[in-house]
Amino acid sequence: MKKKRSVIPITLIVAGLIVALSIYFVWRRDRPEVQIQETRGSSDGKWMAVVQLEVGGGISALDDPVYAVRLRGPAQKDRQGDLVMNVPVNYPDPAPTVAWSSGKLVVTLIDHQKYQYLANPVSGVPVDVKQK
Numbered sequence: 817m818k819k820k821r822s823v824i825p826i827t828l829i830v831a832g833l834i835v836a837l838s839i840y841f842v843w844r845r846d847r848p849e850v851q852i853q854e855t856r857g858s859s860d861g862k863w864m865a866v867v868q869l870e871v872g873g874g875i876s877a878l879d880d881p882v883y884a885v886r887l888r889g890p891a892q893k894d895r896q897g898d899l900v901m902n903v904p905v906n907y908p909d910p911a912p913t914v915a916w917s918s919g920k921l922v923v924t925l926i927d928h929q930k931y932q933y934l935a936n937p938v939s940g941v942p943v944d945v946k947q948k
Contacts (some may be wrong), residue, residue: 853911863889865914881905902933918919
């Protein structure tokens with residue numbers, strides 16, 4: 817007499833795999849991939865301006881990459897650095913550049929480059945946007 821195979825273990829394995837993949841993709845959605853492009857410290861040493869390429873994670877390939885200019889220092893609110901501006905990535909356009917002048921953060925974009933978001937000032941630091 818043949819023994820009947822149990823379907824329950826296979827069902828549990830498939831269900832566990834589905835749950836694990838769901839958790840992985842939901843968890844990854846909140847963690848963007850980040851590549852640092854440039855950093856510049858202020859003359860007083862309190863602040864660090866960072867230009868980084870950020871691409872959202874997760875299942876969706878619809879997350880558009882942006883160059884994020886962030887400010888890191890003693891009064892920042894965001895763990896990654898306070899967001900100054902987002903500039904859409906449009907290859908072969910270069911990333912924005914950052915510099916400091918008289919206590920101001922100066923962000924330089926090329927002529928036709930536009931930003932999606934700008935906060936001015938950020939954590940009490942004035943921001944100046946220039947086009948070259």
